[in-house]
Amino acid sequence: MTRASRVLIVAALGALAAAVTQVLDPGGPWSALVVLGAAIVLGEFFLLRPGRRAPLPLSFAFVMVLMRAASSGDFALVLLGALAVAFVLRPARSMSARLVTTASRLVGAAAALGVYLLILELALRPDEIGVVLLALGAAGVVQIGVDDAARMLRARHLSWSIDGRLADLALVTSGMLMSVAYRGTDGTEGMGLWAPLLFSIPLLAAWYSYKRLASIRRTHEQTITALSVVPELAGLARSGHAERVADLSVALGDDLGLGRHELEYLRTAALLHHLGHLCLDDPEVRGVPIQPSEVSDKGAEILRRTGYLSAGDLLASDSASLGGQILRVASAFDELSVGDAAFADAAVEALFSGPGYVYDARVLGALERVVIGTAVPARF
C-alpha cells in the first residue's frame, strides 16, 4: 500500500468517524478528539528523516495537542485507537518490528503525559503560559527520548548524536505551538483544530525537504560511485580499486583527524582518482607510457574545471596537503596489496622501505595503525 492510499484511508475514516460523533453527540468534544486521533495516525506515516538521524514521526506533535485537548482517560482511549489503526496500516516490516514500534509509542506517550501532568501539578500557577509551555516542551522531549531509547535498546548499542536534531527542535516547538493555540491559556481563546492544521504546514514543508534531500543525496552518492567504476570497466584499474582506496583514504583521514568536510572531499577525490586516465591517449598511440602524475593531473584538471575545487586540489600530483598525501599512500597501498588482505603487511613494509620523500611519514604511521592494527577500515 502506498503512502497516498494509507493517507486517503485514514483521512476518509477520520472524517467519517468525526461526522458520526458529531451526530451522536452534537457540540461534544469527541469529534475534535477523533480528528486529533486521525492526525496522530497520519503523523505516523510522515517521518522526518534529516540526514543521518533516525526517522522522527510527526505524530509526536499531535500527541502533545491531544494531551492538552483531552482528559487522561480520553487521551488513553484516543491514543490506543490511533495506535491500533496505525499498527494495521503501518508499512509492514516484520510483525515484531511493528509491535516494538507500537509499544515504544505507547510508552513514550504515557511517559509524556505523566511528565506533562506532573509539571502542571507541581506548578503554583498551572495556567501560566510559561508553565504550560514548559510542560508541553518536556512532554515532547520525553517522547523523543523514549523513541531514542527504544532504538538503542533494539540495536543493543548506546549512541547519541546531535546530527539532524534541528528536526527535533522543529517538531517540539510546533507541537508546543499547536497545543497552546488549540485551547489557549489563562482565559485566552483557542483556535481549536485550526491550530494543528495551520502549524503542521512548516513540519510538512520540512518533511518534504528532507525527503528530497535524502533522495538527491542517494542519487549523488550513486553517481559518484558509478563514475568511479568506469576506469575499472575500461580495464585501467583492478576491480574494486576506487572503492577500496576511498574507504582506506577516509579511514586514514579519520585517524589523522581530518574534519567531516575534508573527509567528504577526500572520498570524492579518491573515488575519482583514476578518472583522468580515461582522458589520456593510449600509450601505443602516443608512443610514451602514461605517468601516474599525468593521470592525477588530468583528473585534477577535470575536477577543478567542473567546480570540485577542493577535491581537485587533493588529486593534483603536486598536492602538498595532508589529504593529497593520504590519497597517494592509499592508492599505492592498494596497488601493492592487489586488494588482498593477505598482502597487506608486505605492502605496508614496501611503502615504508621506499625513499622518505615519496610518502608522508604521518600518513604511513596512520596506515600502519589502520591496516595492521586492530582497526578495520571504517566505512564513511
Next chain:
Amino acid sequence: MCDHGAEDLPPLADHPEDRVHEPNQQARVTALCAGLGIAATATAVALGARGPWPVLLPLLTLAVLHAFSESQIAIPHDQLASSAGVMLCMGAMVVFRDSESYLGPMLVGAAGCLNIPHLMGWEWRKLLFNASMFAFAALAGTSVLWFIVGSGHAPPAELLLASLPAALAYAVVNLVLVALVIALATGQRLLAMIGLVSKEYLIYLPFAFLGVFLGELYLEYGVVLVPLFVVPILVARQAYSAYLAEKEQHEATVRILIGALEAKDPYTAGHAERVATYVHYIGIELGVPASRLERLRLAALMHDVGKLVVPNHLLNKPGKLTAEEFTQVRRHEEVSFEILTRIDFLAPVARSATTKAGEFAPVADERDQPIEPHIVAVADAYDAMTSTRSYRKALTQEIAFTELQQNAGKQFDPRVVDALISALRRRGEVHGRGHEAAVHHEDAPEAGTGSAGLGDLMPDTDGSKVAR
C-alpha cells in the same frame, strides 16, 4: 526570496563592481541608495517626532528575527528557500496596530538589511539600500492594512483578508525598488526587470497569512510564542537549502562526467547539454510529468558516459572503423547501460544509453515501455546530425528532420519525432550547418563514418546518410 533584498538578484550579487561597468551607472546606483536612505531616515524621524514610539520588546524580537532570517538566505532565486521577511513584517503590522506606531513595522523592516556578509564586507550601499527598501515596503503594507482594518478589535478573518492587499503593497514597493536598482546598475529596462522579479510575487501570500497569525499569537500570548512560531519555519527552510546545496553538488558531479567526455572528444562539446535541452522540449511537448522530466534530463546528460571507456583515437577517428575497432567502440553502450543501472533514480531509463533504445517497437502494453529512452534516442540523433563531428560537417536542420521522419516508426518513435520537430519549429530554433556553436571545425570532412554519435555508429556505405 520572499523578500528581494539586493542580495537576491544577480546584478548586485556579491561583487557589484563586476557587473556595474560604467562609472556613470555606478554613480547612479550610489545616488539611488543615498537618496533612498535619506528619504527613509527623514520619514522615520517625522514619524518618530509625531509618535507614538513602538513598544520595545516586540520591536526588538521581530527586528532580530527579521535580521536573522534575511541573513539565512542560503541560496537565492528559489521559491521555498525564501526569507520569512514578509511574514515578520506582516506580524509587526498586526502587533503595532493598536498603538498606531508606524515606526514599529518600519524599523522591523529596516532590520532586514542586517545581513552578515554585507556587514563583514561593509558594503554600505547594499546595507543602505536594503534598509530603506524594506522600511518603505513595510510602511506601505502597514498603511494599507491599517487603512482597511482601522484600530481596535478586528476579527482574524478580516485581518487575513486585509493582509492580501497589504502584502501586495509591500511587494510592489519591494519589487519596484529592487528592479529599479538593477535597471540602473545594468542599464536594462525597468519594465523588463519588474516583469522578471514579479513572477515570484505569489509566494508572498502564504507568508503574509502566517504573519497575521504570528501577530495575533503575539498579542494573545506575548513574546514567548514568537520563537515557537518562527523556529519550525526556519528549520524547514534550512532543510530546503540543504537540499538545494546537495542538488548543486550532484550537478557538479554530472559536470565532471561531461567534462571528462569533452576532454576526450572536443567535437562533442556541448552535446550532452544540447540533448538535455531537446529532451526537455520533447518532454514538455508530450506532456511528460514534471517529476519525470528531471530523470529525463539526467539520463540525457549522462547517456554517453560509456564513451569514457573508448580509446581517444577511436572516438576521434576521421576514417572508417575496422570491424575490431567497431566492436570496441560499441562496448560503450554496454558500459553506459551498466553505469545508469547503478543509479536507482536512472535505472528505469538506463536503456536511453543504448541503440536499442531507439529501435522503436510498438507494444501492446505501453506502461512497460517508458518513453524516456525513445526521447533520448531522437534528441541524440538529431544533435549528432546537426553538429559537426570529427568525421563530417554538420547537416542542415531540414535534412535532419527528413532523416528522422523517414525512420519514424522503424528506428524512432513517431510521436517523439513529431514532438521534437514541432517544438523546434514553434520555438523558431534552427540548428545544423552554420548554426552549430562549434563553427571552428572548418577542416572536418563533409561526410564519413565515425563513432561519436549514437546515431552514427553503423559502418556506413554510401556516406551521405548518417543517422541510422
